[in-house]
Every structure is written in C-alpha cells, then in structure tokens.
Amino acid sequence: MIKKTSYPRQLVIGDEVWSVKFVRKLDGCYGECDPSNNEIRIRMKQSHDETLKTFIHEVVHALEFSFEFDLEHRHVYALEEAVFQLLRDNFLTLKDD
Numbered sequence: 001m002i003k004k005t006s007y008p009r010q011l012v013i014g015d016e017v018w019s020v021k022f023v024r025k026l027d028g029c030y031g032e033c034d035p036s037n038n039e040i041r042i043r044m045k046q047s048h049d050e051t052l053k054t055f056i057h058e059v060v061h062a063l064e065f066s067f068e069f070d071l072e073h074r075h076v077y078a079l080e081e082a083v084f085q086l087l088r089d090n091f092l093t094l095k096d097d
C-alpha cells in the first residue's frame, strides 16, 4: 500500500512536466488524463490499491500522449494491472499504518 501523500505532485514525462491532482469529484470516473494542460486528476476516496491502479492507468495515458503511441483501452487496463502487481510485489514497502 502507498500513502496518498507519497504520490508526486509533478511528474516529468518525456520532456514535459505533468501535474498530479487529487480531486473530490470527477464525472463518473476514477481518473482523468488531460493532455491540454498536462494534468492527471485522481478521484479521492478510493482504496489505496484502487488509487494506485488509477494513478498507473492515467500515467499510461500520459505516456501515450507524450511518446505518441496509441494503445487499445484494454491494453491500458492490462498494463494498469501488470504494473500494479509489479510495484506491489517488488517495490512498495510503504505501509499506511
């Protein structure tokens, strides 16, 4: 598990800076990737795991924009799950106790 406070507020992706914002409301979704102003928005009040999955999902979309490739959405979901498990099983040691 990872604490919300340990998410970066900014991400460098390619040669651009993206901001990461946690918001109370999003229209019917858990996250949003807005390439018009390089902003990733993540809905608050998700579980820790769901927050991380949403974060990964939106970062993958940002990577698509920045590196100019186009994934089918099912592949974005597949990467979301795969990267989530990779991080959980190998890298994440932060516990939200």
Ligand SMILES: [Zn+2]
Pocket (backbone or CB within 6 Å): 057, 061, 073, 076
């Ligand atoms: Zn998506």
